[in-house]
Amino acid sequence: MTTMRAAVMYEQGPASVLKIETIPIPDIAPHEVLLRIKSSGVSYHDVVERNGTYRFNVHFPMIIGYELSGIVERVGGAVQTLAEGDRVCCKPFHSCGMCRLCRNGHETACEKRQPVRGGYAEFTAIAEETLVKIPDNVSFDHACMMGAATGVALNAVRDTAHVTLGDTVLVTGASGGLGLPSIELARAAGATVIAVSRSEHKRQALLNIGADHVVIAGDGEDFSKEVKALTDGQGVSVVIDNVGSRVFTPSFRSMAIAGRYAFVGQLFRENISINPALIFFKRAQLLGVGSVRRDQLEDAVKLVAAGKVHPQVAAVLPLEDVARAHEMVEAGDQIGRVVLHP
Numbered sequence: 596m597t598t599m600r601a602a603v604m605y606e607q608g609p610a611s612v613l614k615i616e617t618i619p620i621p622d623i624a625p626h627e628v629l630l631r632i633k634s635s636g637v638s639y640h641d642v643v644e645r646n647g648t649y650r651f652n653v654h655f656p657m658i659i660g661y662e663l664s665g666i667v668e669r670v671g672g673a674v675q676t677l678a679e680g681d682r683v684c685c686k687p688f689h690s691c692g693m694c695r696l697c698r699n700g701h702e703t704a705c706e707k708r709q710p711v712r713g714g715y716a717e718f719t720a721i722a723e724e725t726l727v728k729i730p731d732n733v734s735f736d737h738a739c740m741m742g743a744a745t746g747v748a749l750n751a752v753r754d755t756a757h758v759t760l761g762d763t764v765l766v767t768g769a770s771g772g773l774g775l776p777s778i779e780l781a782r783a784a785g786a787t788v789i790a791v792s793r794s795e796h797k798r799q800a801l802l803n804i805g806a807d808h809v810v811i812a813g814d815g816e817d818f819s820k821e822v823k824a825l826t827d828g829q830g831v832s833v834v835i836d837n838v839g840s841r842v843f844t845p846s847f848r849s850m851a852i853a854g855r856y857a858f859v860g861q862l863f864r865e866n867i868s869i870n871p872a873l874i875f876f877k878r879a880q881l882l883g884v885g886s887v888r889r890d891q892l893e894d895a896v897k898l899v900a901a902g903k904v905h906p907q908v909a910a911v912l913p914l915e916d917v918a919r920a921h922e923m924v925e926a927g928d929q930i931g932r933v934v935l936h937p
């Protein structure tokens with residue numbers, strides 16, 4: 596077999612720019628494996644990379660998709676830790692392992708960082724360094740979202756905001772790919788969780804996943820009074836913000852003295868505006884969360900395998916329905932990931 600099916604993009608635009616084609620199976624470099632993709636998550640980042648909102652690192656022809664899981668089909672000559680038949684998931688980027696940032700614990704900001712792409716296809720050539728093995732009791736549909744969703748949430752909740760027993764945690768974008776695992780992880784750490792969502796019809800699902808309280812608020816709406824009321828007037832000790840500029844002001848107002856504000860996502864282009872005095876009056880800590888390290892992804896896999904975190908699958912579609920998958924993600928009515936089966 597020398598060819599494969601893939602969704603190829605020759606320009607940015609509506610979902611119809613994703614063309615299903617038969618193309619050659621890629622060659623692999625010595626440090627890469629050929630991965631037979633079993634599941635490929637469709638994230639909102641894929642949507643903005645396709646529709647033209649996001650232009651960084653976009654080139655044509657391009658196969659997008661960076662939430663992959665699958666089976667190692669063939670290994671390059673320099674691959675040491677993987678063998679044919681291994682089940683794996685991946686980080687959303689490849690790091691060099693050699694630069695100063697890789698050596699001091701900041702591989703997510705590696706000087707030679709290369710984004711993973713190629714998920715909307717039957718096969719992809721992918722660096723060994725990006726892949727983490729998954730046990731048999733973790734499904735490919737769950738595994739595909741462990742890097743960019745579960746793993747990033749673990750980075751935010753455990754390793755950046757240091758959520759612990761007794762914390763009260765506000766999670767914005769609660770029903771999204773980052774929000775759902777953030778709720779579960781904060782609960783598992785012993786925190787009380789307040790989830791913010793735009794849709795009333797998602798309230799019950801968020802409570803079922805583990806939120807203690809759900810606050811419904813549209814973009815730009817000030818929900819801080821409700822959050823203060825839920826916290827005896829104190830405010831939350833941690834904000835995990837997966838939305839960005841449009842919820843910053845009410846989220847910051849919702850925060851208690853000496854609170855930790857973790858910036859995880861920015862879905863819009865607008866800047867935020869704040870008087871610096873408000874930051875020191877509040878003794879606030881503003882924290883940037885960037886992607887997921889390899890060791891964090893390994894821990895995310897263990898947490899899912901142990902049943903502590905439950906990745907949510909909204910729908911599974913064949914690769915041929917990639918345009919419909921994008922329309923679903925753009926509409927944002929579902930809870931959990933839309934997953935493609937190439």
Ligand SMILES: [Zn+2]
Pocket residue numbers: 690691692693694695696697702705706707708
């Ligand atoms: Zn590096």
